Amino acid sequence: MTGNDIVDITAAAVESNWKRTGFLEKIFTQIEQEYIDNAAAPTQMVWRLWTMKESAYKIYTRQFGGRFFAPQKLSCSLLNKNTGLVTINHISYQTITSTANDYIYTIAWPEACADFYSACFAIPGQHSTSQQQFIYEKLIAHYAGIQCADKNNFIVLKEKNNIPFLYCKKEKIKIPVSITHHGSYAAFTIN
Amino acid sequence: MTTEALMEKLKGIVKPYVKSEEGFKNMTENSDFLNDLKINSANLVDVILDIETEFDIIIDNDSMEKMLNVKAAMDIITTKLNEK
Numbered sequence: 001m002t003g004n005d006i007v008d009i010t011a012a013a014v015e016s017n018w019k020r021t022g023f024l025e026k027i028f029t030q031i032e033q034e035y036i037d038n039a040a041a042p043t044q045m046v047w048r049l050w051t052m053k054e055s056a057y058k059i060y061t062r063q064f065g066g067r068f069f070a071p072q073k074l075s076c077s078l079l080n081k082n083t084g085l086v087t088i089n090h091i092s093y094q095t096i097t098s099t100a101n102d103y104i105y106t107i108a109w110p111e112a113c114a115d116f117y118s119a120c121f122a123i124p125g126q127h128s129t130s131q132q133q134f135i136y137e138k139l140i141a142h143y144a145g146i147q148c149a150d151k152n153n154f155i156v157l158k159e160k161n162n163i164p165f166l167y168c169k170k171e172k173i174k175i176p177v178s179i180t181h182h183g184s185y186a187a188f189t190i191n
Numbered sequence: 192m193t194t195e196a197l198m199e200k201l202k203g204i205v206k207p208y209v210k211s212e213e214g215f216k217n218m219t220e221n222s223d224f225l226n227d228l229k230i231n232s233a234n235l236v237d238v239i240l241d242i243e244t245e246f247d248i249i250i251d252n253d254s255m256e257k258m259l260n261v262k263a264a265m266d267i268i269t270t271k272l273n274e275k
Contacts, residue, residue, distance in 0.1 A: 007233075015208075016233045022243070026236050026255070050233060069235060070256040128210070128229075162226060182231070 001176050001191060002116045003058030003093075005051040006105045008183025009043070018046045027053075027071040035078060044104060048097050051106035052076045056086035056093040058178055059108055062163050103185040107178075117142070120187035128181075135179060135186045139166065143175070143190060166190065192272065197265055204241045208234040220262040238264075246272060 018024060024033055024046070032049050039045035053074040060074075061067060076095075078084045084095045086108060093108040098120065105120050119142060123131045136156040143166060144151040156177070158164050166175040178189045192200075202218060209215045210229035214222060224230045230238065239250050239258060248271035250258070257263045 012233070015231065016237070020237070020240065022240050023236055026239065054232065067259055068256045069232070069258050070252060071236075072252060073256075 001059055001062060002107055002109045002118075002178050002189040003055040003060075003062070004105070004107045004118065004178045004180050004187055004189045005054035005058070006103055006120065006180045006182050006185050006187050007047040007051055008103050008185045009047065010102060011183025012047060013043075018043070029072055029075050032076055035076075044099055047104045048099065048106065049076050051097065051104055052084055052086050052095045052108065055095060055106045055108035055178070055180075056088065058163075059093055059110060060088055060091065061161060062176065063110075065161070067161055103182075105180075105185075105187055107189055116189050116191045117146075118187060118189040120185070122184055123181070123186045131181060131186070135181060135188060139177060139179070139188045139190065142188075192269075194265070197268065198261075200245060201242075201261065201264060201268075204245060205230065205238055208238060218261065220265065221260070223260045224264075225259065242268060248272065248275070 024036065028036065028049060035049065036042050036045045053071050053076065056074050074086050074088045076084055076086050082097050086093045086095055093110055095106050095108045097104060097106040107118055109116065119138065123134050125131055139156060140151050140154045144154060153169050155167050155169065156164055157167050164177050164179050166177050176191060180187050205228060206215065208230045214227040214229060218228065222228055224235060224238065225232060239255055242264065243250055246268055248268065250267065254267045258267065
């Protein structure tokens, strides 16, 4: 089981002004604010920490249910340039972050579950419904490919709270997936 | 402040961050900021900061935690205004 989150740097620059008064204080702990203050590239650090929180939140809510908006409860520590740890209510998730020129992408997973596949890619178009379809098709093509199965056997569905899974029609099984999309970029993870 | 007036103010606040025109057109107390209005979660912080400025209130972390839909936002604003 994994969670992931992507931020399109260009889209984020238009949509969010992280320098506005109060913004960082609402989201980040004191330690995280120090990471940002001391970062050579503070914008990238803001979105790295943000994607760490979001990806960990996605697993946490999948495991324990519920919904909440409490970014400070998901507390980040950085281990090295790419890896980190997010802790919430004494539960920790490991993270790995890829930083490209145009996007920042983080995957989080619980200790016991380090085996997963992830793909991150640019998506064409502007319309969110067709972009979503594009992501679903890529995910299904990947899984059908490794299973040597017919693509038509699979469909991406969402449970309550918008948690997605890949449904195998014939076998009637649900495979947890995590899907993220922002601006011109998207990614998925599957175990 | 009446519920209608509060709703109008809230509509003005969320409008710049809404990604679903359809969701905004049909915005009610039951609308979810993320699922119905398609506000991205980083912009939810902007909504909260804008609410603080507009109503001159402080939204603490415990209140922010529940701020996922219009009803919760209206309840929190009303409570904070009554505390003033």
